[in-house]
Amino acid sequence: MLLRNVFLLLLLVVAAASSSRADDGYRLWLKYDRIADAAPRQQYQRAAQFIASSGTTPGVRTAAAELQRGLSGLLGQAVPVVAAAGSRTGGIVLRVDAQASAGGQALKPEGYHIFSEKNNLVITGRTDRAVLYGAFALLRQVQTRQPLAGLNVTSNPRINFRLLNHWDNPNGTVERGYAGSSIWQWYELPERLDPRYTDYARANASIGINGVVINNVNASARYLSAEYLAKVAALAGVMRPYGIRVYLSVMWAAPKVIGGLNTADPLDPAVKQWWAAKSDEIYKAIPDFGGFLVKANSEGEPGPQDYGRNHADGANMLAQSLGRHDGVVMWRAFVYKANSNGDRFKEAYEEFQPLDGKFDPKVLVQVKNGPIDFQAREPFHPLFGAMPKTPLLLEVQLTQEYLGFATHLVYLAPLIKECLEADTYAKGPGSTVAKVVDGTVDHHELSGIAGVANIGADRNWTGHPVGQANWYAFGRLAWDHMLSPETIAAEWTKMTLTTEPAAVRTLTNLLEQSRSIYVxxxxxxxxxxxxxxxxxxxxxxxxxxxxxxxxxxxxxxxxxxxxxxxDRTAGGSNALALYKPEVQKQWGNAQTCPLNYLLWFHxxxxxxxxxxxxxxxxxxxxxxxxxxxxxxxxxxxxxxxxxxxxxxxxxxxxxxxxxxxxxxxxxxxxxxxxxxxxxxxxxxxxxxxxxxxxxxxxxxxxxxxxx
Amino acid sequence: MLLRNVFLLLLLVVAAASSSRADDGYRLWLKYDRIADAAPRQQYQRAAQFIASSGTTPGVRTAAAELQRGLSGLLGQAVPVVAAAGSRTGGIVLRVDAQASAGGQALKPEGYHIFSEKNNLVITGRTDRAVLYGAFALLRQVQTRQPLAGLNVTSNPRINFRLLNHWDNPNGTVERGYAGSSIWQWYELPERLDPRYTDYARANASIGINGVVINNVNASARYLSAEYLAKVAALAGVMRPYGIRVYLSVMWAAPKVIGGLNTADPLDPAVKQWWAAKSDEIYKAIPDFGGFLVKANSEGEPGPQDYGRNHADGANMLAQSLGRHDGVVMWRAFVYKANSNGDRFKEAYEEFQPLDGKFDPKVLVQVKNGPIDFQAREPFHPLFGAMPKTPLLLEVQLTQEYLGFATHLVYLAPLIKECLEADTYAKGPGSTVAKVVDGTVDHHELSGIAGVANIGADRNWTGHPVGQANWYAFGRLAWDHMLSPETIAAEWTKMTLTTEPAAVRTLTNLLEQSRSIYVxxxxxxxxxxxxxxxxxxxxxxxxxxxxxxxxxxxxxxxxxxxxxxxDRTAGGSNALALYKPEVQKQWGNAQTCPLNYLLWFHxxxxxxxxxxxxxxxxxxxxxxxxxxxxxxxxxxxxxxxxxxxxxxxxxxxxxxxxxxxxxxxxxxxxxxxxxxxxxxxxxxxxxxxxxxxxxxxxxxxxxxxxx
Structure with a gap:
């Protein structure tokens, strides 16, 4: 009788649980449902009997908590967190070690190493963020049903600044957003922290994103006010334990609009002083503030050209305002003048290339993947490879402004990868956009990549469920641009949709083909x-x-x-001449130009x-x-x-x-x-x-x- | 061993279920969680052992399904739906009966009667919508822990058209919305029907709302195109089984904007013909289409005055375009000309009152509760009681445009009730706004009330969780304006927040005081x-x-x-003169005017x-x-x-x-x-x-x- 009642109750509870478990997409790829197959589940259970973590820093505590949450769910049993493994084996050990190395090579600050030691799996790195990334990597192993036994993985990010750019407005709309309103609730901040912020941070950390520019590049000056900085600081407090720094898009005219000055001339001493004081104020509220993103003299936004100055004058003044604070300035190269006889293709190049070498070391110039504006296919931007003295931050668009909004299934990794693999020939063959961006071609210490977010307050974050794959793929490629779109698609599919092998193959292929079909x-x-x-x-x-x-x-x-x-050949606008001769040769002849690029140039x-x-x-x-x-x-x-x-x-x-x-x-x-x-x-x-x-x-x- | 495993599994499942059950507000007041106390739960179980329903019409099927869902959840056991009770007792019987009456009185078409018969509870009414409303009433009894034994309840709606007005734009924004983007996904319709639409319909049906105007009164003409009517029809298909009719706000100039005509003059034969054909087209796609809402010659919107015609000319032409279709025209009286020396208070009155008696019988004039615009407190609109020959539809605002957006807790039932109970003295004492609106004062068959929705795509629908109470209260008052704000607050609190008696008292009191505090x-x-x-x-x-x-x-x-x-006395704008003498007396003397209205008039x-x-x-x-x-x-x-x-x-x-x-x-x-x-x-x-x-x-x- 007791048993029967228990079973009845069980059935009810299961029914209730499963009815509330219709996949509404909120959990993204961080689905920690119990692994149905007993054999693999038991293997994982043996390898993950406990989590040993003595760390008390936020990142390590976050790592331990996420591992516990994930493994407890996946393995269907509680996995305890203990201070130290002691003599226990069959567990996971988190270890921050400032000297951590792998294979004789020092790890980068964010790089992690997972290896076996005394029948435990050790996740180590030089910082707590590194251990957090390792924890998510371990969870990904389990979610994608890879073995843990004998695991020995070292992974360093190839690009340092891995950012989402939110084009979110203070009124809650998202410019070019197709997944509902902004997730930032400005009227509620700083008092109320929507639980969604934490899940957003978890998702980003899981794919290595370490910075978010929270407001539209067509920026309101209000974000720089004390009132709003308190709100931004509250968000930064949510992001911090996930290794994510907050950045702001700034409106160039802010010293006039909210500062009471009568100019925003970058060479004006009062303007310099205003920005320096503002930077100090920001860092006092947000010690790990990431820096500024600027859209200036573009599409009607104010900028230094309003005062006869150039982009470098503006960017450098802002960079110098940061003083000793650990921040950067990302200055967008998306500029084009109205000129019916010109070729917009050339304009960013013509304005920015001559400034190479003139930028402050804290400035990155942010360049879109192509010369026009996030079209379904563009040739790579001619600035890549043309500004060797300047770190160029690659900007790609995840929100599908030109790719069918939220009703077209378009997996963007092939698009991003096409740009990354394009060869600029800047320093001979192999000077790919990826290697320009990651700093290896020109030996830059600063390197960055930004994805214009496709995230909104829709329950599933991205409107189209497969839009999640683009958020995921962006993060994975930002961490390691050598990954293939196929690998990433398979990972995402297994973590998000199904681990059934035939379905994974079908869906991975569907994702891979989708962008070519859209084009x-x-x-x-x-x-x-x-x-x-x-x-x-x-x-x-x-x-x-x-x-x-x-x-x-x-x-x-x-x-x-x-x-x-x-016609962009010499007989036409001659935009082709902005590229290296090898590239010109590849696209310059209408007879041999790859058909995908034909009408771009002929x-x-x-x-x-x-x-x-x-x-x-x-x-x-x-x-x-x-x-x-x-x-x-x-x-x-x-x-x-x-x-x-x-x-x-x-x-x-x-x-x-x-x-x-x-x-x-x-x-x-x-x-x-x-x-x-x-x-x-x-x-x-x-x-x-x-x-x-x-x-x-x-x-x-x-x-x-x-x- | 088996038992132990079962328990372990049970614990896991319960943990999973409860973790996914943190109250995110999505379920509104339709929370069907199992009643924790065994004694009342068992009483309900005895009274609800089955649901007998032979009905095959959508409304009755909806009623049976909702009862099953609700009772199975609340009672913690499956409640079967059977075709007929037969000799069984202790169940609930749904019965549509065209002759249904209660206490010797015929029921209104939407009125329901719940009573005991042969140890079953019968829910009956003349239409399936009536039975649906009865089903929700029964569920409310259980949710608020009222006894079912000997239940004998008759309820008829006092107002016929009980509508939500959505100020939702085609681009997904909501004018004066503070709960995220629009719930209508126009780019996805008609192919994709967001499951949220169904939950929206359930919530509305549960409180008696029977119509929704789905687009902003500042209307786009696009909704009247074939492309959009297909989308609207898809939404209507979701609403229909819940007794909800869909209405459209129309842009007056639509015949020009999408019809190819060069005028929108209501007396132009081509314009008349265009609207008649458009109405036919709409009713072909949506046979139960409700009708049109019009904001004309107000705040920049086009209207019949652009052609030297008046509001009645416009409204009547539109009403006549409906022909034999069962629809109405709701024409807004919210008009005011820019006049720095005038008094906006008087303008709607001055434009509309002289038109009394000139409107087509299918027209309702839609009047805001007060003469200005949804302020935290307004005297009742002077048109109430001043247009005896015209059915006046009362418009109140649920979205808190002037009441603190989504960060201020303001329960609006006292505001709405204050207006409903205000005495116009139109036909002597007791001619309250409520009785003007419900048609009893002037013997109108048409009667209506509209709430400007506070609903958006935020997970909890209304941003502020207590915003849900305003949606709920509006529906309840629309059904029965005799209900007290306190009763409604207690119902909502029990269904939504807690049934713990002391907490219910505390929260009900908090809600009741909140609007006075805001003022x-x-x-x-x-x-x-x-x-x-x-x-x-x-x-x-x-x-x-x-x-x-x-x-x-x-x-x-x-x-x-x-x-x-x-000063709105005779010494000032004399707006007071728009009211009946008894009202003038009440507010006209600064020494005796209630302080709540003092500065409105002095x-x-x-x-x-x-x-x-x-x-x-x-x-x-x-x-x-x-x-x-x-x-x-x-x-x-x-x-x-x-x-x-x-x-x-x-x-x-x-x-x-x-x-x-x-x-x-x-x-x-x-x-x-x-x-x-x-x-x-x-x-x-x-x-x-x-x-x-x-x-x-x-x-x-x-x-x-x-x-």
Whole structure:
């Protein structure tokens, strides 16, 4: 009778627990559900009977707590934390050791070493942050079902500043955010600390992100006020035990707006003094404050050019304001003047390259992956390799501003990796963007990478569940840019979706293909910047008038009766000349230019045959059609994995894929119908011409532009 | 051994379940946790052994499913749904009966009757919606620990249209929303139906809300496009089984913006035809579509006056466009012209009262509770009682635009009730606003009430956990305006926070006092509209210049060296003359006017003695100080209930109360320091003058106004 009641109660409790456990995505990849298979679970249980940690610093305590939480969940049994292993074996030992090394090599301050010692697994490093990263690495081993026996792993981050940039506004909106409102609750801070902040910090620490710029680069001056610094300090207090430093985007005119000065001229003594005092004030409130990010003289933001000074004048004054504080200035190179006869491609280069060597040692120049603006595919930015005396911080975009918002499944690691692996030839072959950024090409001590966050207050953080993979992949690549997108996709899939091997293969392949597919149905062959005006939603290749010429589509695709594409060779804008000769050679000849970059650099005749055997027009149509149809394939792949997936999660993504299919057809129809008005050729058989008219599609696009 | 393993497993599962059960507020008042006390639980178990329902209509199926879910949770045992009770007793029987009556009275279509029959509890009504409301009423009985034995309850809604108005924009922001982004995911619709929509519908149905206007009254025309109607139809499909009809706010110029016409003149035949065709299109997609809400010629929105027509011309054309479809037009009376010498108080009256009798029978005129705009306290709107031939729909605001956003605990039922109970004397004493609105005074068949929703995508829906009480209270009052704020507060507290009797008393009292306290520290004695410009955050009584004179503060408080307050007597704007003589008498004499309304109607000398024995200046200071100090009392009350509260929820509100205290002091200091510059008198002892200066407070206010 007792037994029967217990079973009944058990059933009820299980039912209650599982109903509250429909996967709503909140836990991200930090899912510590009990491993169902007894055999591997027992193996892990034998290797993780306790956690020995004598550390009292926040990072080590965080590491021990996270290991306990994770292992207790995964192994289905409580794992105690003890002060020391003593004579016990079969446990995990956390050890901060200022002299820690691995294989005779000193570890970097954040690098960790996991190894076996006396039948225990030791996680060591020179700092408590290193041990924290090692703890998450160990959990990842278990989550991805890798063996622990004989584990010997050493890992150092290749890039020092691994940052998220939040484009979050003080009113709670997120510029280019598609996952709800900002997670920062400014009206509640500093009194209330949303528990979500801690989970955010855990997620970042688990993938090695060590800094967050919490506010939009189009910055409000208010963040530098005492009122807001108290709020920022409260957030920094949550981040600190997770090895994360807080940074602020600053509004250049802050000394005027909140400082009562009548100028923000960087060479004005009162301005210098104001910033120095402000830095002191900040560091008093936030001793580990990371520094400043600046968008100046760009898209209407104020900057030093308002006073006849240049970017270096501005950046250096700010860097010097930091004095002896341990902070940096990240100065964005995303600048472009309105010039209908120019080429926006060249403008950041022309403004910044001449300043190489003029920056203070505390300044990093932050450069987007490509020369325009986070398009689905861009050639690498010509500044990479062109400013050897300046550490360049790579900025990539995780929020899918130009990649389908939160309804298109696009795994971004291939995009980021394509940039990282691009060879600048700056110091001969092998001078990849990755090696420029990590400092090895030019021997910089400072190195950095930033991802524009795709995070919002949506329950699952990123809107599209697979957006989580982009947050994850960014962190992993920031730590180690040698990792492959496939490896990262498989890790994320196992930790987040399923460990069932066939499903993991299917889903990893789906993720890997997704970005190429997106490019195909939106901007094949090197097309770029043909999306909807202002909101950047859907296609608008016909856009010919906008607030600025370089905000139109025709500025970029230059379609006419002859052909399509932006001639950036010597016969055109000659933007190609910004690259090293080897790069020019690779892209400079329309006959040999890889098709993915063709229309970035060449104006190609509609009837020009391509290496595929098709004319440009026919190839263009073929790519739009096959791209859109590939979304059907994506739907099939997702469906194939269904048995291995949580039903709620499955339904969520399945529905988004339906929308993606609809919108892929929208892009296809809009682009082939519009370009057809210039190419004046039929949609090639066997492709079936769109059932709707160009006017239909234009109406639809216009609808989404309405107030 | 087996037993031991089972227990261990049980412990684990319970631990897992309870850890995922920290109260994050998502479940609102529909918490179906098992009743801990065995004795009452067993009593309920005996009365709810099964649910008998032969109904196959959506509403009855919804009712049966919700009862099953709720009772299974509350009673801790599965409650089966069967087709018929047969000879079984001790169950609950759902019965739709077109002839259902109670006590010899026919039920209204949505009214329910719960009674005992052959040892079963029968929930009956004329429609399946009625049975659904009865089911939620039964669950409420259990949740609030009321007995079921011998239950005999009849309840009819007093008002027919019980609506939420969402001020949600297509881009996902919510105008005057403080709980995150919109819950409507327009980019995902219609393919993806967020599970949250269903929980939203459940919550509304549980309190009798039967219609939702899903978009901002400052409306985008896009909602009337085929593309968006498909999305709206998908939402309507989720709402339908919960008895909820979907309505749209319409942009008056839609025939021009999306219809291709060159006018939106309501008397233009093409415009009429466009709207008629649009209505047909809507009803084809959404057969139970509720109708239109219109904000026209108000705050910059287009309207019939753009064509020399009046509000009735516009409303009637739209009503006639509905043809035989079962829908209504709700036309907002919230209009006011910029006039620095006028009195905004009078403007809606002056525009609408002369139109009484001119409206189509399908039109309701939607009137805010007060004449200005959702201030913390307003006299009732003078249109109530002044348009006997027109059904007036009462609009109240649940989102705390002027009541402290999501950091101030303000229970709004007393505010709403104050308006409902106000006597217009339209047809002699007892012609309360409630009876005007519910149609009994003027014998209208149509009756309606709307609450501007305080709902967003925050996990707990309303930002401040106690914001949920305002959603709840609105629904309950909309159903039965005779309920007391205290009764509703106690219900909500028991269902949402705790059933511990002492804590329920403490919390109910806290809720009841909260609005008076808010008034005291922000706008005592009838002050109004002295909040921060544009965002309406914090105090700004010194605001003298704005986009319009009636957006300043000085327009309303009229402080000068003589005194304070807006003279609306015959000697002033004479707005008082809009009311019936009995009302004029009540408010018209500064000596006898209730202090809560004093400065709404009188310019009172600073040194004028009030019935409290203090001068106006001293009374003003006293109220600001005691109001701000009452927040300390609120904190104490909340702390007193701590043992009965979920720890996460406790901490959340405790932190918000800290912010509330800080901001109450902000209001106090801003107001007494500013008014002191005109009153030129000291802060009366024993009150301690603010430590900060007026300049300090002004700087702080300005900070929150920055970009």
């Amino acid at each position: 195909r149905y939106t901007t094949p062959l090197g097309l770029h910047h043909i999306m909807g005006e202002s909101i950047h939603y859907g296609p608008q290749p016909w856009l010919a008038k906008a607030g600025r010429p370089d905000w139109t589509a025709v500025y970029y695709h230059k379609a006419d009766s002859v052909g399509l594409g932006f 104006h190609v005749g509609w009837r020009q045959p391509l290496p595929t055997g098709r004319t440009l027009w026919n190839e263009l149509c073929t790519r739009y059609y096959t791209g859109a149809d590939s979304v059907l394939w994506m739907q099939q792949q997702w469906a194939a994995a269904k048995p291995a997936l949580d039903p709620a999660l499955y339904a969520d993504v399945a529905a988004r894929l339906q929308t993606q299919r609809k919108e892929a057809l929208w892009w296809r129809d809009a682009c082939v119908l519009y370009f057809q008005t210039l190419a004046r050729q039929p949609i090639p058989a066997p492709l079936v011409p769109p059932a709707r008219s160009l006017a239909d599609v234009k109406n639809l696009v216009q609808l989404y532009q309405l107030k | 005291r520290y922000t706008t005592p004695l009838g002050l109004h509209h002295i909040m921060g410009e544009s965002i309406h955050y914090g105090p700004q009584p010194w605001l003298a210049k704005a986009g319009r004179p009636d957006w300043t503060a000085v327009y309303y408080h009229k402080a000068d060296s003589v005194g304070l307050g807006f 310019h009172v000398g600073w040194r004028q003695p009030l019935p409290t024995g203090r001068t106006l200046w001293n009374e003003l200071c006293t109220r600001y100080y005691t109001g701000a100090d009452s927040v300390l009392w609120m904190q104490q009350q909340w702390a007193a209930a701590k043992p009965a509260l979920d720890p996460a929820l406790y901490a959340d509100v405790a932190a918000r109360l800290q912010t509330q205290r800080k901001e109450a002091l902000w209001w106090r200091d801003a107001c007494v320091l500013y008014f002191q510059t005109l009153a030129r008198q000291p802060i009366p002892a024993p009150l301690v003058p603010p430590a900060r200066s007026l300049a300090d407070v002004k700087n702080l206010v300005q900070l929150y106004q920055l970009k």
